Amino acid sequence: MSWIDRIIPWRLRQAADMAEGGGQPQYIWRPAPAASARREGGTSFPRFQSTAGDHLDPRTADRFAMVRAKLRNAYTPAQPVTDRRMFAGRTKVLTALIRSIEDQRLHTVIYGERGIGKTSLLHVLAQAAADARYLVVYVTCGARSEFDETFRAIAANIPLMYHNAYGPTTLEGERGDTLAQLLPPEPITVRYAVDALAKIEGTRVLVILDEYDRAGSEDFRRSIAELLKSLSDQSVRVQFLIAGVAANLTELVANVPSIQRNIYAMQMPKMTAAEIRSIIKNGEGVAELEFDDAAIHAIIARCIGFPYLASLISHRAALVAVDQNRLNITADDVATATSEAVNEFKDRITRRSQMQIAEQVRKGRLAALGALAGAAQSTGGWFSLEEITAVHADPAGIAEARAAAERLAAERTLIEARDDEFGRAYRFLEPSVPIYLWLLAARGQFFQQEHPEPQSELA
Ligand SMILES: Nc1ncnc2c1ncn2[C@@H]1O[C@H](COP(=O)(O)OP(=O)(O)OP(=O)(O)O)[C@@H](O)[C@H]1O
Ligand SMILES: [Mg+2]
Structure with missing residues (x-):
């Protein structure tokens, strides 16, 4: 097709548009008409709310759209903080x-x-x-x-x-x-x-x-x-x-x-509760919304000192509230946000790993898996008993996590093991599994404490 062939149908389309629009030129790239005219079968077509230049679309912007836009700068889990x-x-x-x-x-x-x-x-x-x-x-x-x-x-x-x-x-x-x-x-x-x-x-x-x-x-x-x-x-x-x-x-x-x-x-140490609180508060200042005390405590408990998780969960929880036209964020919003994050991370791992995790969760081994995931996160790969000990406070938990690592490695389920001059080390076969497990463990803990949930939904 030559450039002339491509241009001609376009011109015909423009002419047809002109006829339809009573002689007014209506270009095919014109901005979409106002919201009421965009409805198809009662639902409006999803659209971006701000332009690539970060300007809000005045036709759709309301107070909550503005808060939503501000939230993008309030919590930035996908980027390092530079400001x-x-x-x-x-x-x-x-x-x-x-x-x-x-x-x-x-x-x-x-x-x-x-x-x-x-x-x-x-x-x-x-x-x-x-x-x-x-x-x-x-x-x-x-x-x-x-x-x-x-x-x-x-x-x-x-x-x-x-x-x-x-x-x-x-x-x-x-x-x-x-x-x-x-x-x-x-x-x-x-x-x-x-x-x-x-x-x-x-x-x-x-x-x-x-x-x-x-x-x-x-x-x-x-x-x-x-x-x-x-x-x-x-x-x-x-x-x-x-x-x-x-x-x-x-x-x-x-x-x-x-x-x-x-x-x-x-x-680099984990963040203290006061530091996590200050991540939440800094974001509140930018987005002009408010986390209640229970929500702040829920985030602090869930993110176990990790600013990434604090930022991710705060952002998600705020979106849950804003979607319901609220500017106050509650512990329930935090619970919903954690579940959403779990599902998102679940989609990043293979079906095989998902099934193996579900099986372990059914057998009541979520806490042990959470500890192993924490140890893996602390090294970014191979981890030893030393790292398992560092993430777990009680000796029974350490023994259980270690036994789980041995058992899984023997079956080559989720984990593999090796021996080198420093001793025995373990590694998750799939690198994105630890973060998922970890969130899952955090959510499991949360739900057990505050929101009983059927075990089968955990994985
Ligand atoms: N001091 C802080 N104040 C506020 N937010 C922070 C702070 N440190 C980290 N964060 C948040 O945590 C997230 C992770 O931080 P960052 O990217 O700096 O971690 P990292 O250790 O470099 O991670 P990686 O090992 O994956 O490169 C960031 O997106 C940021 O939103
Ligand atoms: Mg980094």
């Missing part, structure tokens, strides 16, 4: 990190479970460092991260005005040229990188490597460890801040044992 005003708590963690960077000139490693708030923390820390005139370079690692490419990306963010052979008044400095432009085409070695970074003066550079656990190459991790060691040994004005889930960060430190003196490693 300092929406960042809750973490004062101790931030203070400790800033001290280690500023007073001790250490490289810093921050590790913790998925959704515990590492990236959000890195964002506010990056802003604080930029306020103190650090040059901040943020790199998100990927499965294929290699040293050469990563170093070039870092160098591309370091202007030559901070290079001792150039400075701010040279042509290169004024033009905004960067360190990357001085690099040779052949692969960059750690030694070359250290020499290049040693030429920085007039600023301090903070290189943030987020999602370090995703980097699959051992070579990459060894090179980074060597780089950190050499930078410290030579007092270069560049510090690294590395974040990720635990397993590979231990490897990072273990790779070059003498590096431990140059690193401040911190495990």
